[in-house]
Amino acid sequence: MLGCNLYAQELVYDVSIQGKPVGNMLVTKKLLDSGKVYYSAVMDLEYKLFRPTQMVQLMEAIYQNDTLIQAYFVDKRNNEIVEEAKIEKLHERKYYRTTVDTVRDWHEKAVLKSTLKLYFTPPDKRDSVFSENNHKYQKIAKLPEENRFMMMNNEGEKTIISYNEKGICTQREFNIGSVEYSLKLSEREE
Numbered sequence: 001m002l003g004c005n006l007y008a009q010e011l012v013y014d015v016s017i018q019g020k021p022v023g024n025m026l027v028t029k030k031l032l033d034s035g036k037v038y039y040s041a042v043m044d045l046e047y048k049l050f051r052p053t054q055m056v057q058l059m060e061a062i063y064q065n066d067t068l069i070q071a072y073f074v075d076k077r078n079n080e081i082v083e084e085a086k087i088e089k090l091h092e093r094k095y096y097r098t099t100v101d102t103v104r105d106w107h108e109k110a111v112l113k114s115t116l117k118l119y120f121t122p123p124d125k126r127d128s129v130f131s132e133n134n135h136k137y138q139k140i141a142k143l144p145e146e147n148r149f150m151m152m153n154n155e156g157e158k159t160i161i162s163y164n165e166k167g168i169c170t171q172r173e174f175n176i177g178s179v180e181y182s183l184k185l186s187e188r189e190e
Helices: 115-119
Strands: 005-017 020-032 036-048 052-064 067-077 080-089 096-100 103-107 126-130 137-142 148-152 158-163 169-176 179-185
Antiparallel strands (some): 005 020, 036 052, 080 096, 126 137, 169 179
C-alpha cells in the first residue's frame, strides 16, 4: 500500500470457539493521503474441533468516495488455501470483476457497505451489507436491545453484532453448523 498514512484506527478482538479462547483478530481502518480508506482484518487462530487446525484469514477492502473499489479475502487452514475471493471495480465503470475461488463473474451494483466497515460503523435499522468473502449481500435488522443487530446470510445463518456508544463493534456471535464462534473486543481496547 503506497501513500502516507494520515489516520489509523486498530481494534483487537479475542476469538473463542465453543467458549474456548483460540486466538485473536486485528481490524484496521486507515485513511490514506489519496482520499482512499483502507480496511483490513487479520485473524490468527489455533483450535482442535476434529483435528488440530491453524487458521489464518485476511480480509482487505479499499473504498474511495464511500464506494468499494477493491477487496480481497483469503482463508488458509494448515497452510492450505480453502477459500479465496477478489473483487475489483473497473476504472470508472459501474460494475466489478469478481473471482470467488476459481469462478469469475461480474457484479453490477455499487458496493457502499461491506462487512469490514461494520467494525467501525453500525448499520442502519434495516440494511444489507456486502460480504467480501462470498460476494453476496447479507440482510441486517436492528434488535430491540440497544445497539444490537442481527445479520443473516443466504443460508439462514445468523450473526448477532453489538456496538458501544462510540459506534464500534464490541462483539460478534455466530454459528457455523453447530459450532459457536464469538469475537469480543479486547478489554484493553474498550
